[in-house]
Every structure is written in C-alpha cells, then in structure tokens.
Amino acid sequence: MGVRGIKDQRVILTAGGSGIGRAIADLLIENGAKVHICDIADDFLDKFAKDHPNAGVTKADVSSEADVARLFADAANTLGGLDAMINNAGIAGPTKPVEDITLDEWKSCLDIGLTGQFLCTRLAVPLLKANGGGSIVNMSSVAGKYGFPGRSPYSAVKYGVIGITETWARELGPSNIRVNAILPGVVEGARIESVIAGQAKLKGKSIEETKKSLLAHVSLRRMVTAQDIAETTMFLMSDAAKNVSGQSIAVDANVETI
C-alpha cells in the first residue's frame, strides 16, 4: 500500500538526476506520483529517462529564468497541473575563508541554491493555487542552523531557505499551500566526501581525522542516507502532514554543531 495522498500527485522536482533528488524521484514514482525533473547533467538525465520512461525530463539550470520557464512549459505538457514543488537543487560552493571567496563563487552558490527556489516557486504557486492547494518542500541543510566556517555562501543560502520557507508558508497558507524545509545532515555519498576533503585541506588535517571529528558531533554517530531525505520529503507531501507547514525539519541523526 502506498503512502496516503502520494499516488497521482503531479510533482516538479529540481536536480532530480542524481544524489538526494534522484532518491526522492525514485521513491515518489514507486509510490505512484507523476514526476517531472530537471537537471543540468546530460548523463544523469539520460539514465533517469531510461529508468523512468513515463516521467518528464528537462535539461534546465534552476538559476536561469529562461530555463525555469522552459521546465514549467515542459511540465505543463507531461503533468497538466501541479500538486507539489520540490526545490532540491543546490551546490556546495567554495570551502574557503571569506576573504578568499570570489564574487563569482559567492553569486553562483546563491543563484543556484536560493534564487533557483524563488524562480521555481514563482511559477509553481499559480499552478498550486489553480489546483486548490498543494505543497512545497525546500531543501535547506544543517548549515541553515549553525554557522559553518569556510562555507559563507552555502550558509547564506541555507539560512535563506529557512527564511523563504517561513515567509511562503504564511503567504500561501490561506491558499491551502503548505511549505516546509528539510535540513539534511551529513549525507552518505560522493558530495560529502569532497566536502570532507575540502575541510581537511582547510584545517590541515587528514581525511580520516576530519570524518571522525565530524561524526563526534552527531548524536547518533552516523551519516544519513539520501533515502532518509526522500522518506521525509514524501511524508511532508502526504496526507499525514496535512497540518504541517512552515516547519524546518532536520534529518541529520542530530548534528549538535558543525
């Protein structure tokens, strides 16, 4: 039996080609949702289209207004309406002291992680309103909860995501649209390995030492998985969460500090 209210939901999901986004797409499709994804990587898009021939796929960069407009035009054809918008795309940005960060590095992290959520939500809201309601899930991070030395632009994005989530929850609640954020912690996979390598370099420590000290501040002493994030996304979209809005939910094995 699927999760209540997920079957036949029409969903646009950004950065669905790999990582957390791919795990979300797989789980939603498995539970009967109709999913249209975007990504910028051809190889991920091709693999996704092969694995999910009935799903929609658009090559689009969420930081481009024109690309996002094209994504929504494509999704209008494949979905014919919208029940949920999942703003998942975001990049790690540089791991550098603030005085070494270039304006381009700063801007690209904000453009993809924050402006991308604005561009997609701006087009999703009229569709959700026309539908009589729906939900929005924005990907923040545990970096939206604590200062993160060496990661200024990422921190700005992820705190910003919580701000727009709380704002949109208030703006859109009267239209029966729920808006929540998820704060993933240390997620297993290639991305965290490169973040750990960056931190190790910044602090002059070995990778093993860096990993160990990272998990020393996680109460459950383990990383989480993309599947964990997908399960929480699906919960927030489901009938079980019909009265959950404006919340920022950490799925992080309880990260105590970073």
Ligand code: NAD
């Ligand atoms: P990832 O780096 O693995 O990338 C996932 C996908 O995003 C890739 O397929 C990539 O091609 C696509 N992508 C990159 N730039 C894009 C753009 N401009 N437009 C559209 N697609 C783009 O990411 P992830 O680790 O799966 O993270 C997904 C989200 O979760 C991000 O917002 C990230 O900040 C957040 N997050 C991740 C972790 C983690 O440990 N992985 C922790 C906390 C928060």
